[in-house]
Amino acid sequence: MNDITNTLFLRLEGPLQAWGTHESKFVIRRAGDAPTKSGIIGLLFSAMGISRKEADANNSELLKKFAKLKMAVRIDRPGFRWWDYHTVGAKIGCLSADGKIKKTPTTGQIETFVTRREYLCDASFLVAIKFEPEIIQQIHKALLNPIWTLYLGRKSCPPSIPIYTGEMGYFDNLLSALKSVHWRPRYKSDVIPEYLECLIDWIPTETEPFAPDDAEIWYDVPETFVWPSHHPRFVVRTLLKVGEDADVKIGEHIQNKASSPERPRTDYDRSTWGKVQKKRLELDYHLCVFCKSPATTVQHINYRQSSKEANLQALSDEKIMNKHIINHRTLCRLCHDAVTMLEYGEDMGLDRINPEDQKWRDKIIEKRNEIILHRSLATRKRKLYNKEI
Numbered sequence: 001m002n003d004i005t006n007t008l009f010l011r012l013e014g015p016l017q018a019w020g021t022h023e024s025k026f027v028i029r030r031a032g033d034a035p036t037k038s039g040i041i042g043l044l045f046s047a048m049g050i051s052r053k054e055a056d057a058n059n060s061e062l063l064k065k066f067a068k069l070k071m072a073v074r075i076d077r078p079g080f081r082w083w084d085y086h087t088v089g090a091k092i093g094c095l096s097a098d099g100k101i102k103k104t105p106t107t108g109q110i111e112t113f114v115t116r117r118e119y120l121c122d123a124s125f126l127v128a129i130k131f132e133p134e135i136i137q138q139i140h141k142a143l144l145n146p147i148w149t150l151y152l153g154r155k156s157c158p159p160s161i162p163i164y165t166g167e168m169g170y171f172d173n174l175l176s177a178l179k180s181v182h183w184r185p186r187y188k189s190d191v192i193p194e195y196l197e198c199l200i201d202w203i204p205t206e207t208e209p210f211a212p213d214d215a216e217i218w219y220d221v222p223e224t225f226v227w228p229s230h231h232p233r234f235v236v237r238t239l240l241k242v243g244e245d246a247d248v249k250i251g252e253h254i255q256n257k258a259s260s261p262e263r264p265r266t267d268y269d270r271s272t273w274g275k276v277q278k279k280r281l282e283l284d285y286h287l288c289v290f291c292k293s294p295a296t297t298v299q300h301i302n303y304r305q306s307s308k309e310a311n312l313q314a315l316s317d318e319k320i321m322n323k324h325i326i327n328h329r330t331l332c333r334l335c336h337d338a339v340t341m342l343e344y345g346e347d348m349g350l351d352r353i354n355p356e357d358q359k360w361r362d363k364i365i366e367k368r369n370e371i372i373l374h375r376s377l378a379t380r381k382r383k384l385y386n387k388e389i
């Protein structure tokens with residue numbers, strides 16, 4: 001970073017994002033097709049630890065300053081729209097048809113609202129922010145070490161990759177900034193888009209005092225956060241061509257499917273599994289090997305004999321079948337749940353938990369009792385103690 005760095009880049013990517021627009025009403029909250037300026041300023045304020053109250057102090061001085069920030073968005077993946085619902089409490093109360101505030105019949109408390117929320121799923125945006133170099137320096141520091149959690153428009157939308165990786169530079173204009181960052185496929189096999197749509201701030205100059213005819217007006221420059229109100233700005237939509245000799249170059253793919261470690265798993269078909277299960281249950285007298293309750297579940301203690309070939313052999317050869325079932329143990333539903341939950345926490349490979357192994361005993365009892373707490377009274381009676389009582 002040097003004294004003339006005037007632009008930095010954010011990457012907004014996650015399973016869900018929601019950038020509210022001025023058409024977003026209280027009960028139905030829509031999401032715009034790209035990040036808004038108020039959303040981006042809110043995100044920067046979060047990183048800097050500036051509260052809404054502070055932003056609005058001294059006649060919204062800070063907001064006035066940040067309203068001058070220039071912003072451009074490149075839509076690298078537009079995502080798709082999705083709806084979800086969200087309950088809103090805060091004792092505001094919603095009105096019923098007769099004009100009275102709705103109350104829950106059983107408790108007499110004010111009912112919560114159900115609001116509908118629109119989201120953009122799986123979208124990815126590159127955002128260029130251009131500002132005075134000293135403010136860019138401050139933003140840079142804040143984004144590398146944010147004070148509050150950063151999210152993609154709505155608090156329920158966490159990013160899936162770091163929002164800021166320190167990418168920045170000096171650019172004459174926002175368009176050249178957007179061109180400088182490669183478009184990257186997620187996987188080698190990804191289809192490369194021909195064009196990327198860009199939304200760029202349009203600001204009048206002496207030579208160009210009037211906005212082009214096709215400029216859009218976005219009401220998203222925050223005037224105050226206390227009761228959100230926004231100034232308009234002009235936004236111009238432009239297409240950038242993608243390709244080796246085009247505006248935006250193609251970068252290295254982000255992930256490699258082939259390199260992700262294989263998950264240990266079984267590869268049974270249903271009839272083979274049925275036979276293995278039946279044999280093991282018979283061997284254990286249909287009793288859980290851990291707590292001796294009647295049981296119907298069979299657990300793997302390792303996945304070493306679970307390949308397709310081993311299964312096929314097992315079916316035809318009794319000896320192999322016997323060798324096969326030594327990798328299983330009968331467990332009741334409750335002990336099975338406890339063991340499985342422990343396994344998830346241990347990041348295990350081919351060897352799993354053997355419930356008969358002493359080293360797991362106390363851990364299984366502890367996990368089992370943890371589960372029992374949330375179960376019915378009948379299950380709660382099955383609590384085990386690790387000492388004699």
Ligand SMILES: [Zn+2]
Binds near residue numbers: 290331
């Ligand atoms: Zn059991």
